[in-house]
Amino acid sequence: MKTEKNSDSKNSSTTPPEKEPVVFNPAHIYYSTEGGCYYIDTGVIFRSYSRKPPVIAGITRFLKASGVYSDDIKPLLDEHIDTIEIDRAVDWQGKLAGAKRGIKEYRGRRFLITEGPNVPVSKPGQFPYISSIIRQAFPDEDSRLAFCAWLRDGVRAINTGIHQPAPMVVLAGKRKSGKSLLAFITTQLFGGRSSNPMTAWSGSLPWNDNLLAAELLLIDDAAASTDPRARKAFGSRFKESIYAANVEINTRRQTSISMRPVWRVMVCCNETPENLSVIPPLEDGIEDKIMLLKVSTVTPPMPACTPEERDDFAAALTAELPAFMHFLENLKLPEHLIDSRSGVIALKDPELLDAVTDISPEKRLENLLHLSITQDFMGLDVGESRWMTAVEVQGKLQDRDTPTSYQASSLLKFDANAGRYLASLVKSDSPFVTASKITNGIRRYQITRPAE
Structure with a gap:
């Protein structure tokens, strides 16, 4: 008997307490005219219901809990459903980078933002772990300030819901130098949502709505291509997505729409020439829109070898975010790092710039x-x-009889490449391509053998 009693006690202690019945306040329900779904505000997200009976049941519970007599529920239910489907109808629903949960009016259309970013709330305090990581990663003060200013302006854009064009930040360093730590801090600071845009930007998929829910578009070198055409396309998609007034969003289950997500782009790659060759070519029109920052090796300020240690480390960094946010809000930049449009200039580490130029x-x-x-x-x-x-x-x-034949055939396999590269060499004051002119409608280049 004693054993049986202990068994019962054990079973009862593990039984979860009964939850209060879920009720649906009709004032917090919206209706998607395109999808035919109801969206219920749970206090954290908007949960969708494609069937009407659960919605009616939830509203009925709410009315009963509010003291409505049973005889009055049916007419009230009909009235609430009509109000929801007519007065609280929305044209589009989903997550939108930089938008808070709730209703958003945009260009005459009504959007329901089902979930917003979880941006840390600023609070004075210390952030020794984050400070150690950033100082180790960027010993150069200008690089450190430029990175922090980019973070500051990104958080400001997310909190205000107003997109600000900003340079693509390229973090390049040795393998396991700490780039992932910086990406983690950035993701959490921006609200905890990131997505890799390369599949959508490469044209491999007909839709790009998976990017809508992420404030940080995060790319690693393994996901990008070193092909010159792919790199130029990467640069074009980046400019269209970050520097355009609106972005065309192609969705899986809804009509395509034009809107303006709050986005920032970060690339993490190793500092080898092969890995650096994934970023867009530094040519006119994009050279001033890419920030190249060299990441020095970071020694984690906490053990982070086992899964448990990594979880503890992530929790410690997350706990410091409010204090780091307060620091960023009060950050002042020296004049030489300020850009009137983007807030901070597209700073480039000299060594990385030389490496990118050489390749x-x-x-x-x-x-x-x-x-x-x-x-x-x-x-x-x-x-x-x-x-x-x-x-x-x-x-x-x-020419087959020259030592340049094989490499030139690979480099210039597309018709327009030679002219484009020669024109760039003229602009960069190459000693071998010193001028260009148009004669009889044909552009010619002055090929020079410099004096030795």
Whole structure:
């Protein structure tokens, strides 16, 4: 008997307490005209119901709990359903980066934001772990200030719900240098939501609505392509998404719409030339929209080897976010780091900039020209120049009898590449491509063998 009693006691102690019946306040219910669903405010999110009976049951419970007599419930139910489907109808529903939960009026349409970002609330205090990570990652003060200002302005945009165009931040460093830690801090600071845009931006999918729910568009080098055309397309999609007034959103189950999410873009990659070659080419129109920051190796201020230790570390960093938020709100930038449009300039680490420049297709073409000229395959004497079309230059470099043939064929396999790269070399004051002009409607480039 004693054992049986203990068993009963044990069973009763593990039985969860009964929950209060769920009731639906009709004043907190909305109706999707396109999806035919009801959306109930739970206090945290809006939960969807595609069937009417559960909604009627929830409203009935609410009316009974409010003291309504049974005979009066049926007419009140009909009235509430009509009010919901007519007066609280919405044109679109879902998550929207930078928008708080609730109703949002936009260009004459009514949107229901079903869930908002969970941005930390600013509070004075200390943040030793986050401070240690950022100081180790960015020993250079300008880099540290630029990164913090980018975070500051991103949080401000999310809290106000007003998108601010901002540079793409590229964090490049050695493997396991701490880039993921910085990405984690950024994600939590921006409300806890991130998404990788590369599948949508590459055109692999017909929709891009998965990006709507993320304030941080986070890319790692494993998800990007080193193909020059893909990199240029990456740059174009980035500009369209961040610097345009509105973004066209193609959805799986709803009509496509144009809206303005609050987005920021971060790329985390290793600092090797191969990994750096995933970012868009630094050419006119985008060069001033990419921030290149070198990440020095970070020693975690807490143990983070086991899953339990990593969870504890993440919790400790999350606990410091309110104090870090307060610091960011009061951050002042020196004049040389301020940009009138983006808030902070697109700062570039000199070593990373040199590495990116060296692997650019323009630099590769310049190296091929140098090799061809110095080995007399261009037929130029020292100090001599010749006006040539892009086709003529390409033909010389791809000639089978030259040492540049294989590399040039790969680099210039698309018709427009040679002209585009030659034009870039003129703008960058290349010693081998010194000028350009149009004669009889055809552009020619001055190919020069510099004086030794």
